[in-house]
Amino acid sequence: MIKVTIDDVEIEVAPGTTILNAARQVGGEIVPPAMCYYSKLPGTGGKCRTCLVEVAAGSSADPRPMPKLVASCSTAVMDGMIVKNKTSDRVQTNRGGVVEFLLVNHPLDCPICDQAGECHLQDLGYEHGSAKTRYREERRTFNPIDIGNKIKLHMNRCILCYRCVAVANQLTDKRVHGVLHRGEHAEISTYIENAIDNDFSGNMIDVCPVGALTDKTFRFKSRVWFLKPYEAECNCEKCSGKAVVWMFGNEIFRVTARKDKYGEVESLEDKTAWICNDCRFDKKDPTKWNLIGPRKIDRHSVISQGKYATKNDNNPKLLQ
Amino acid sequence: MARKLLIEHAEVPEIASYDIYRMHGGYASVEKALKTMSPEEVVEEVKKSGLRGRGGAGFPTGMKWSFLAKPEGVERHLVCNADESEPGTFKDRYLMEKLPHLLIEGMITSSYALGARRSYIYIRGEFMYVLRILEKAIAEAYANGMLGKNILGSGYDLDLVVTPGGGAYICGEETALLESLEGKRGNPRMKPPFPAVKGLWGNPTVVNNVESIAAVVPIVNEGGEAYAKIGIERSTGTKLISASGNLVRPGVYEIELGLSVEEFIYGDDYCRGIANGKQLKACIPGGSSVPILPHYLVTKTAAGTDRLMTYESLADGGFASGSMLGSGGFIVFDEDQCIVKNTWNFARFYAHESCGQCSPCREGTGWMEKVLYRLEHGQGTLEDISLLEEINKKIEGNTICPLGDAAAWPVAAAIRHFREEFEWHVKAPQEAQKRNFGLISAPIEA
Amino acid sequence: MKVDHPQAVNEAPIEFSAQTMTEIQRVMGLFPEGKKKSAILSILHLVQDEFGWVSVGAMNKVALLLNIQPIEVYEVATFYTMFHLDPVGKNVLEVCRTGPCQLVGSDDLIAYIEEKLDIKVGETTKDGLFTLKTVECLGACGYGPMLMCKYQFYERLTKEKVNEMLDAMREASKS
Ligand SMILES: Cc1cc2nc3c(=O)[nH]c(=O)nc-3n(C[C@H](O)[C@H](O)[C@H](O)COP(=O)(O)O)c2cc1C
Ligand code: SF4
Ligand code: FES
Ligand code: FES
Numbered sequence: 001m002i003k004v005t006i007d008d009v010e011i012e013v014a015p016g017t018t019i020l021n022a023a024r025q026v027g028g029e030i031v032p033p034a035m036c037y038y039s040k041l042p043g044t045g046g047k048c049r050t051c052l053v054e055v056a057a058g059s060s061a062d063p064r065p066m067p068k069l070v071a072s073c074s075t076a077v078m079d080g081m082i083v084k085n086k087t088s089d090r091v092q093t094n095r096g097g098v099v100e101f102l103l104v105n106h107p108l109d110c111p112i113c114d115q116a117g118e119c120h121l122q123d124l125g126y127e128h129g130s131a132k133t134r135y136r137e138e139r140r141t142f143n144p145i146d147i148g149n150k151i152k153l154h155m156n157r158c159i160l161c162y163r164c165v166a167v168a169n170q171l172t173d174k175r176v177h178g179v180l181h182r183g184e185h186a187e188i189s190t191y192i193e194n195a196i197d198n199d200f201s202g203n204m205i206d207v208c209p210v211g212a213l214t215d216k217t218f219r220f221k222s223r224v225w226f227l228k229p230y231e232a233e234c235n236c237e238k239c240s241g242k243a244v245v246w247m248f249g250n251e252i253f254r255v256t257a258r259k260d261k262y263g264e265v266e267s268l269e270d271k272t273a274w275i276c277n278d279c280r281f282d283k284k285d286p287t288k289w290n291l292i293g294p295r296k297i298d299r300h301s302v303i304s305q306g307k308y309a310t311k312n313d314n315n316p317k318l319l320q
Numbered sequence: 321m322a323r324k325l326l327i328e329h330a331e332v333p334e335i336a337s338y339d340i341y342r343m344h345g346g347y348a349s350v351e352k353a354l355k356t357m358s359p360e361e362v363v364e365e366v367k368k369s370g371l372r373g374r375g376g377a378g379f380p381t382g383m384k385w386s387f388l389a390k391p392e393g394v395e396r397h398l399v400c401n402a403d404e405s406e407p408g409t410f411k412d413r414y415l416m417e418k419l420p421h422l423l424i425e426g427m428i429t430s431s432y433a434l435g436a437r438r439s440y441i442y443i444r445g446e447f448m449y450v451l452r453i454l455e456k457a458i459a460e461a462y463a464n465g466m467l468g469k470n471i472l473g474s475g476y477d478l479d480l481v482v483t484p485g486g487g488a489y490i491c492g493e494e495t496a497l498l499e500s501l502e503g504k505r506g507n508p509r510m511k512p513p514f515p516a517v518k519g520l521w522g523n524p525t526v527v528n529n530v531e532s533i534a535a536v537v538p539i540v541n542e543g544g545e546a547y548a549k550i551g552i553e554r555s556t557g558t559k560l561i562s563a564s565g566n567l568v569r570p571g572v573y574e575i576e577l578g579l580s581v582e583e584f585i586y587g588d589d590y591c592r593g594i595a596n597g598k599q600l601k602a603c604i605p606g607g608s609s610v611p612i613l614p615h616y617l618v619t620k621t622a623a624g625t626d627r628l629m630t631y632e633s634l635a636d637g638g639f640a641s642g643s644m645l646g647s648g649g650f651i652v653f654d655e656d657q658c659i660v661k662n663t664w665n666f667a668r669f670y671a672h673e674s675c676g677q678c679s680p681c682r683e684g685t686g687w688m689e690k691v692l693y694r695l696e697h698g699q700g701t702l703e704d705i706s707l708l709e710e711i712n713k714k715i716e717g718n719t720i721c722p723l724g725d726a727a728a729w730p731v732a733a734a735i736r737h738f739r740e741e742f743e744w745h746v747k748a749p750q751e752a753q754k755r756n757f758g759l760i761s762a763p764i765e766a
Numbered sequence: 767m768k769v770d771h772p773q774a775v776n777e778a779p780i781e782f783s784a785q786t787m788t789e790i791q792r793v794m795g796l797f798p799e800g801k802k803k804s805a806i807l808s809i810l811h812l813v814q815d816e817f818g819w820v821s822v823g824a825m826n827k828v829a830l831l832l833n834i835q836p837i838e839v840y841e842v843a844t845f846y847t848m849f850h851l852d853p854v855g856k857n858v859l860e861v862c863r864t865g866p867c868q869l870v871g872s873d874d875l876i877a878y879i880e881e882k883l884d885i886k887v888g889e890t891t892k893d894g895l896f897t898l899k900t901v902e903c904l905g906a907c908g909y910g911p912m913l914m915c916k917y918q919f920y921e922r923l924t925k926e927k928v929n930e931m932l933d934a935m936r937e938a939s940k941s
Binding site (some may be wrong): 042045046047048049050052067068069071076094098100101102104105115136137140143159160162179181182183184185186 | 489505510555647671672673674675676677678679680682683684685687690691707710713714717718719720
Binding site (some may be wrong): 407438441444447448484501502506521562571652653669672675 | 803805806838847848863866891902907908
């Protein structure tokens with residue numbers, strides 16, 4: 001085990017652990033935000049730059065500070081390393097810069113975005129963004145493309161985390177979408193008219209940190225914070241069948257995988273509990289699911305404000 | 321007249337053919353290295369020579385070679401970076417077109433030193449006609465036993481392949497180049513791991529610029545120490561300089577490092593001064609990614625000493641009043657040039673060439689380009705100028721690869737030295753459309 | 767800023783000429799077994815040499831030859847700016863617009879060609895003979911202003927040289 005100090009908290013972690021994962025082992029405030037890294041998808045990370053931290057000392061062997069901020073998601077800890085995240089003004093300023101970059105071309109259409117309430121970019125903007133924009137230019141827009149009847153792609157909102165490409169590479173047998181073109185013209189696309197339709201392609205929706213990929217079977221049906229999430233189980237031949245069903249009264253509005261406080265699909269019995277498209281899109285009948293109990297949402301988002309504990313919950317009509 | 325170690329024979333008729341090249345002493349370094357030296361000895365000579373990478377970063381080549389991981393049973397590679405796409409740089413093309421065998425000779429000697437048995441030249445796709453020249457030369461080298469199995473009876477085997485890019489500046493960045501060479505998009509890789517540990521197809525790899533590899537030939541022939549005697553301090557040997565812009569005689573020159581900038585711009589053997597009898601306004605001495613210098617900092621440093629063509633002297637004064645030797649792309653501006661327009665032009669270049677992977681570069685380069693476009697077209701504000709400086713600071717150092725820095729630095733330097741001209745574009749937009757700002761005078765020290 | 771990349775229609779893989787196929791076999795042969803994808807840029811150049819541009823059907827064929835998914839070809843082809851993904855004229859004039867060339871008059875060169883051919887950058891002449899594009903630095907900065915056509919460099923261009931060049935290209939296209 002090797003020792004690393006993050007924001008004055010000392011911990012021991014296994015060699016090869018990244019700074020971000022070391023911080024996650026402690027939890028709380030010292031964990032840098034991650035928009036592109038996804039621990040369940042090898043090869044992700046390094047791109048968004050929101051997880052930048054300061055390395056005040058490289059290691060006990062070489063205690064020099066690192067000149068540049070480093071991406072905590074893809075930098076391995078060294079014995080005696082001292083990392084600053086919350087305690088570094090430099091990190092806070094530059095992270096603010098990264099958030100500004102992620103927002104300059106973002107449509108800011110949260111009022112009509114299904115991801116609102118569980119959007120990582122919203123959280124990030126809330127925490128690090130500024131109330132005003134300095135961007136006077138025309139925002140970038142892409143012409144909409146159709147990727148099938150299950151998943152809606154809203155490229156204008158995409159931050160190019162590449163997570164959905166990793167899902168297609170790692171969970172499906174045939175990738176039909178990817179990142180095309182380059183620079184500020186880079187986009188997620190199929191290039192040709194093609195549906196992204198594969199048993200596990202729906203997981204792209206769960207890994208998308210923003211509202212670029214959303215569930216067409218749930219589109220505009222409800223705000224997520226009006227729904228009550230339940231842990232649920234079903235017998236499924238294709239996947240674990242362990243999911244969260246989002247209910248309004250007795251109706252299932254949408255089905256997602258079970259996600260942890262970092263927005264990542266949980267591991268159950270040592271395997272990432274991805275769910276299949278049948279469970280996600282086609283099992284909206286509550287009798288097909290065994291409801292285990294309310295799902296606690298561990299994120300500091302409006303969904304966890306406990307809306308479903310109010311009296312509206314028992315009286316859905318009130319909301320209509 | 322200065323010594324030429326690389327392009328001495330460049331204009332000899334048919335020097336691109338094996339026989340003529342051989343007649344002028346070609347392939348001597350291969351004979352010497354393979355017959356009389358161990359690979360380690362070759363590395364040692366390169367270390368002694370003090371050769372620093374000619375691709376832009378100036379990293380000592382011998383040291384880079386000694387970092388190459390050598391795990392048992394794993395193939396290693398030498399990859400030649402012939403992507404040459406840094407604006408202002410066109411020396412590698414000259415060298416390869418005129419002296420293809422010099423590069424091939426360098427590749428053989430260097431590959432031998434590194435224990436690489438499969439080496440690659442990655443050349444930008446636009447240089448397809450140069451690729452054909454290299455292919456022909458490689459075929460000749462095979463036919464003459466300089467490539468292939470058991471070269472010169474030494475037991476050393478080497479295969480050499482030249483392959484094209486497809487139009488992407490970023491593929492000059494070594495890890496993007498490796499991605500591209502693997503047939504993928506040119507997205508730079510996260511480092512570590514460095515190519516010396518995990519490079520092409522995951523194998524330990526050294527990536528070197530064309531000129532660095534060619535310089536190994538005279539180093540092996542004459543010895544590292546002799547090479548190190550040319551030049552000054554840590555700038556040893558000769559360097560190819562690509563001179564462009566408003567010069568009487570732009571072109572590729574081989575200089576001994578340590579030549580004065582004054583001599584290079586105005587000397588009879590070199591560029592012969594500013595074209596059309598005009599005055600020097602500014603100079604970017606090392607390719608578009610390095611800071612621009614106003615005329616009063618070109619031939620003299622801020623301290624008043626002569627500015628020399630060396631890594632150290634061009635950097636003298638740091639970012640406040642210095643620049644960098646970079647890739648040796650020496651771009652000269654006459655008094656009629658508009659700095660705002662040029663800054664916008666280069667900003668557009670970087671926005672166009674960003675791979676788009678990381679957010680500060682993808683969004684920041686595009687943003688800067690748009691702000692600079694407005695400034696140049698008379699629609700800017702004074703806040704835009706400070707905004708540019710802000711965007712700059714948020715890109716610099718925060719990206720995956722140095723393209724972000726390369727995009728940020730020139731803008732910062734242009735504003736630093738030519739703020740008046742930027743402000744003039746805001747205050748007198750109409751006038752700025754019609755005439756040029758002209759020369760600025762050196763700030764007077766209080 | 768509008769990014770306009772409509773989805774293309776899928777097409778069946780097309781056939782390449784025997785000569786192109788021989789060349790493709792050769793460039794694939796340059797790379798070790800299992801690493802044939804490295805030849806993709808060479809192959810795309812060969813395809814473009816044969817057809818003048820790179821169509822969906824051509825990319826689908828490349829995917830078959832390399833035994834990879836078509837999307838992997840699209841990803842690569844759209845990253846590199848040399849590949850024309852839409853039909854172009856017989857002669858694509860790619861004028862360098864970057865700093866060093868601009869210092870020595872690339873703006874005027876572009877304007878002159880626009881006027882001569884009566885097209886704007888990005889357009890093709892009605893007779894299908896010329897397409898005008900601007901590109902970034904081509905590594906010929908000391909010999910600007912310049913342009914590239916069919917991998918050939920035309921350097922230190924003046925109005926007279928442009929006229930001669932265009933005439934020669936028209937002549938060559940007749941045969
Ligand atoms: C954006 C970018 C573009 C580059 N372009 C080139 C290039 O065209 N040619 C080159 O030799 N090096 C280029 N480099 C530098 C290479 O990454 C690498 O440092 C170099 O090839 C190493 O060779 P050397 O040590 O012999 O200089 C570039 C670097 C960056 C960041
Ligand atoms: S800095 Fe720019 S070019 Fe380099 S990896 Fe990031 S987006 Fe790509
Ligand atoms: S999470 Fe580390 S760079 Fe995106
Ligand atoms: S700037 Fe035109 S060739 Fe380099």
